[in-house]
Amino acid sequence: MDLVSLQGWLDNASFAVLFLTMLLYWAGAAFPKIPYLQILGTTGMAIANLCMAALLGARWIEAGYFPLSNLYESLFFIAWGVTAMHFVAENMSRSPLVGVVTAPIAMMITAFATLTLPAQMQSAEPLVPALKSNWLMMHVSVMLISYAALMVGSLLAIAFLFVTRGQNIELKGSSVGTGAYRHVPYRLQKYGETVMTAESARASVEVASNEGAMEGLGNTAVLASPASSTLSAAAALPLSPQRLSLADTLDNISYRMIGLGFPLLTIGIIAGAVWANEAWGSYWSWDPKETWALIVWLVFAAYLHARITKGWQGRRPAILAASGFLVVWVCYLGVNLLGKGLHSYGWFF
Amino acid sequence: MTSKTPSPSSEPPSFNLSRSLQYYFKRELVPLLADLRLAIFLLLAIAIFSISGTVIEQGQTQAFYQENYPENPALFGFLTWKVILTIGLDHVYRTWWFLAILILFGASLTTCTFKRQLTALRWFSRTWNFYSQPRQFQKMALSAELPQGSLETLIPLLQRQRYKIFQEGDKLYAHKGLIGRIGPIVVHAAMLITLVGAIVGSMTGFFAQEMVPSGNTFQIRNIFDAGPFAASQIPKDWSVKVNRFWIDYTPKGTIDQFYSDLSVLDQAGEEVDRQTIHVNKPLRHKGVTLYQADWAIAAVRFRLNNSPTLELPMAELETGGKGRLWGTWLPTKPDLSDGISVVAKDLQGILLIYDKEGKLVSTVREGMSTEVNGVTLAIAEIVGSTGLQIKADPGIPLVYGGFGLMMLGVMMSYVSHSQIWALQTQEGFYIGGKTNRAQVTFEREMIAMLEQFTEGSAQAAPESALHPGTQTQASV
Numbered sequence: 001m002d003l004v005s006l007q008g009w010l011d012n013a014s015f016a017v018l019f020l021t022m023l024l025y026w027a028g029a030a031f032p033k034i035p036y037l038q039i040l041g042t043t044g045m046a047i048a049n050l051c052m053a054a055l056l057g058a059r060w061i062e063a064g065y066f067p068l069s070n071l072y073e074s075l076f077f078i079a080w081g082v083t084a085m086h087f088v089a090e091n092m093s094r095s096p097l098v099g100v101v102t103a104p105i106a107m108m109i110t111a112f113a114t115l116t117l118p119a120q121m122q123s124a125e126p127l128v129p130a131l132k133s134n135w136l137m138m139h140v141s142v143m144l145i146s147y148a149a150l151m152v153g154s155l156l157a158i159a160f161l162f163v164t165r166g167q168n169i170e171l172k173g174s175s176v177g178t179g180a181y182r183h184v185p186y187r188l189q190k191y192g193e194t195v196m197t198a199e200s201a202r203a204s205v206e207v208a209s210n211e212g213a214m215e216g217l218g219n220t221a222v223l224a225s226p227a228s229s230t231l232s233a234a235a236a237l238p239l240s241p242q243r244l245s246l247a248d249t250l251d252n253i254s255y256r257m258i259g260l261g262f263p264l265l266t267i268g269i270i271a272g273a274v275w276a277n278e279a280w281g282s283y284w285s286w287d288p289k290e291t292w293a294l295i296v297w298l299v300f301a302a303y304l305h306a307r308i309t310k311g312w313q314g315r316r317p318a319i320l321a322a323s324g325f326l327v328v329w330v331c332y333l334g335v336n337l338l339g340k341g342l343h344s345y346g347w348f349f
Numbered sequence: 350m351t352s353k354t355p356s357p358s359s360e361p362p363s364f365n366l367s368r369s370l371q372y373y374f375k376r377e378l379v380p381l382l383a384d385l386r387l388a389i390f391l392l393l394a395i396a397i398f399s400i401s402g403t404v405i406e407q408g409q410t411q412a413f414y415q416e417n418y419p420e421n422p423a424l425f426g427f428l429t430w431k432v433i434l435t436i437g438l439d440h441v442y443r444t445w446w447f448l449a450i451l452i453l454f455g456a457s458l459t460t461c462t463f464k465r466q467l468t469a470l471r472w473f474s475r476t477w478n479f480y481s482q483p484r485q486f487q488k489m490a491l492s493a494e495l496p497q498g499s500l501e502t503l504i505p506l507l508q509r510q511r512y513k514i515f516q517e518g519d520k521l522y523a524h525k526g527l528i529g530r531i532g533p534i535v536v537h538a539a540m541l542i543t544l545v546g547a548i549v550g551s552m553t554g555f556f557a558q559e560m561v562p563s564g565n566t567f568q569i570r571n572i573f574d575a576g577p578f579a580a581s582q583i584p585k586d587w588s589v590k591v592n593r594f595w596i597d598y599t600p601k602g603t604i605d606q607f608y609s610d611l612s613v614l615d616q617a618g619e620e621v622d623r624q625t626i627h628v629n630k631p632l633r634h635k636g637v638t639l640y641q642a643d644w645a646i647a648a649v650r651f652r653l654n655n656s657p658t659l660e661l662p663m664a665e666l667e668t669g670g671k672g673r674l675w676g677t678w679l680p681t682k683p684d685l686s687d688g689i690s691v692v693a694k695d696l697q698g699i700l701l702i703y704d705k706e707g708k709l710v711s712t713v714r715e716g717m718s719t720e721v722n723g724v725t726l727a728i729a730e731i732v733g734s735t736g737l738q739i740k741a742d743p744g745i746p747l748v749y750g751g752f753g754l755m756m757l758g759v760m761m762s763y764v765s766h767s768q769i770w771a772l773q774t775q776e777g778f779y780i781g782g783k784t785n786r787a788q789v790t791f792e793r794e795m796i797a798m799l800e801q802f803t804e805g806s807a808q809a810a811p812e813s814a815l816h817p818g819t820q821t822q823a824s825v
Contacts, residue, residue: 092787092789092790093789094793126599126601126603126605128603128604130628130629132606132628132629133629135629239483239486239487239492239493239494239779240493240494241490241491241492241493241792241795241796241799242490242491243792243796244788244789244792248788248789249789252787252788252789253789255786256786256787256789256790259762259763259786260763262759263756263759263760263762263763266755266756266759267756267759267760270752270755270756273752274749274752277745278629278631279628279629279631279640280628280640280642280738281556281631281638281640281738281739281740281742282740283745283748284547286402286407286442288403291399291400291402291403292403294396294399295396295399295400298392298393298395298396298399299392299393299396301392302389302392302393302396305385305388305389305392306389308385309385309386309389312386312389335403
């Protein structure tokens with residue numbers, strides 16, 4: 001089998017499939033009443049995920065080592081990671097909105113790798129002596145997966161900021177458990193007032209759109225507590241659960257994805273530090289990439305702490321998480337522009 | 350000294366001072382350092398100052414900064430080489446102000462760990478708080494009053510989800526994922542341990558570099574960085590012999606790997622250990638580690654006509670940053686009136702030979718010979734020298750211990766701690782729950798559980814308590 005032509009076919013295919021997937025998710029969000037769009041989007045994402053896994057697998061067989069030696073390979077690995085993390089987030093939230101933000105970013109990464117990178121940067125190359133270690137797989141793959149998880153989390157934070165623009169929001173979910181309590185206005189609301197199941201909500205777009213939160217986005221997500229008091233008929237009905245709103249869901253899934261990416265980032269940095277100490281005797285040397293990974297870590301650590309700070313809950317941590325998206329990209333790509341070093345994949349200007 | 354209860358005048362002033370210092374420490378300093386907003390501020394401050402060190406080149410010469418950051422025009426209107434050198438932006442990570450921020454961060458971390466994290470452990474000593482009043486369920490978002498249901502039907506559901514269940518009469522408390530509460534405490538403690546390890550290492554460790562030609566024996570002397578208490582770490586009773594240094598090349602001519610065959614010799618010169626090291630595989634002996642870090646060409650061994658094998662050292666030539674070259678001058682006449690320049694660029698065994706005018710006259714391989722200036726030059730060997738980085742860091746066990754705990758702690762911190770309360774009364778069955786992190790997943794679990802409940806009782810009450818939408822929808 002010709003692995004090289006297979007790779008050429010697979011990278012174009014994953015780009016095309018992701019492009020289509022993005023359109024499907026966007027259409028699904030714009031027209032939530034059209035059936036099957038979400039299932040089609042999820043299927044597209046799965047196909048793209050498998051294409052990229054096959055591409056990396058073919059590289060592995062061809063080069064004989066885990067394919068993370070150059071920018072092209074690492075871009076496909078991170079795009080694969082984004083699609084994988086998409087499934088984690090989608091499965092957690094059961095919301096088709098996840099794909100609205102993850103599909104375009106995965107598509108853009110593959111587009112950059114297949115269309116922009118010059119051919120000599122796409123071909124597999126032998127590893128330099130310093131990278132010939134089993135630590136490479138451990139350190140780099142964990143780092144890239146953590147970037148993918150953090151990016152998905154940051155994108156969801158951006159979506160949260162978009163959905164809640166102009167609103168005052170209290171966050172749900174943090175290590176101390178804020179937000180598990182009822183909103184004050186709802187405190188004594190009884191059964192029948194606040195409950196809406198997904199099925200009933202889908203049929204009542206009008207009610208939910210009163211919230212302003214889901215304008216133009218549809219509301220097939222885990223659904224909002226309706227603002228209207230038209231339902232408060234019988235006050236004597238028993239207590240019933242107060243459901244999370246779309247904004248709550250987005251925010252919490254964003255928090256969970258960052259909560260997943262942060263441990264991975266910590267493990268990845270530590271793996272790199274241990275490797276550096278084993279290979280050349282210094283676990284920290286303020287190399288630009290190392291420093292930027294630390295900056296990413298610090299920004300998301302600040303985010304996690306902002307969530308439990310009184311008076312800072314709301315949109316402020318989400319802004320921090322959203323800016324984390326930029327920081328991750330500077331760390332991942334920007335450092336290549338700064339110059340050479342073990343961490344540089346090189347650049348093509 | 351302006352306390353409301355003035356201290357008796359008989360008390361010595363020093364006592365007062367220590368009292369007020371203590372007061373200041375407890376009431377002012379500790380709460381300030383334990384303030385989360387300070388921690389967030391410090392995290393972001395370290396991030397921002399770290400960025401400056403990745404943008405501005407570090408550790409260059411003054412001339413470099415003068416050339417790249419001229420006074421006119423100044424970069425961004427202020428960033429001249431004078432500013433850079435004055436603030437220390439040429440070595441950000443070693444400036445006093447960066448270290449001061451790190452120390453402040455360490456203080457904040459320590460205070461938070463003891464003041465916030467460890468006190469959170471009180472959670473474990475408390476008695477299980479059962480809810481005994483229906484109103485206690487109202488404050489939770491995910492709570493419900495069910496017309497039917499009992500603790501007996503709830504318990505198997507909770508067991509299936511692996512909750513730890515506590516029951517007292519009609520009251521029930523269940524929880525799972527407690528390690529999610531311990532995780533952050535472990536992370537903070539681990540960071541402190543790592544920090545202590547780093548300080549121990551910088552106080553008692555040392556760094557050295559040696560460039561040693563193949564075949565030579567050396568003691569570690571060229572120490573370029575050592576902590577104030579590092580003296581005992583520097584080995585004096587053993588030396589290292591470089592048996593051989595070589596480079597493996599790929600078929601394409603790029604470097605595959607560097608190797609040094611090293612022997613550790615005791616004071617009598619007896620070999621006590623022998624290992625071949627390469628990048629990613631150092632040699633360790635008595636707490637000192639030798640890493641393969643660099644290389645050079647040390648000498649060339651050759652014969653002229655029928656001479657014995659001679660050796661001339663080779664020196665690195667100035668190339669202006671365009672690759673590395675080593676060369677030497679080799680006389681070809683007994684009175685030294687004529688000679689050739691011999692140049693090598695790597696250890697692949699090719700030597701370039703230039704005459705007095707600087708013209709390339711020949712190339713010769715290791716083990717081969719060539720005719721120059723009427724003499725036969727036979728190259729026996731190009732001798733490489735190995736660049737070793739040598740280090741002792743007694744803080745490493747602590748640092749690694751901290752690393753291990755930190756990895757464990759961050760993974761634990763992902764787990765969401767979920768708690769469920771239930772109460773059976775005459776009026777009905779109350780159930781409520783909350784979780785600290787995974788709100789969305791917990792909500793789904795909780796709703797699914799409540800639905801199972803109502804399905805179980807559906808025969809008795811046809812109207813599902815959790816699907817009022819079908820009823821109320823018509824009125825919208």
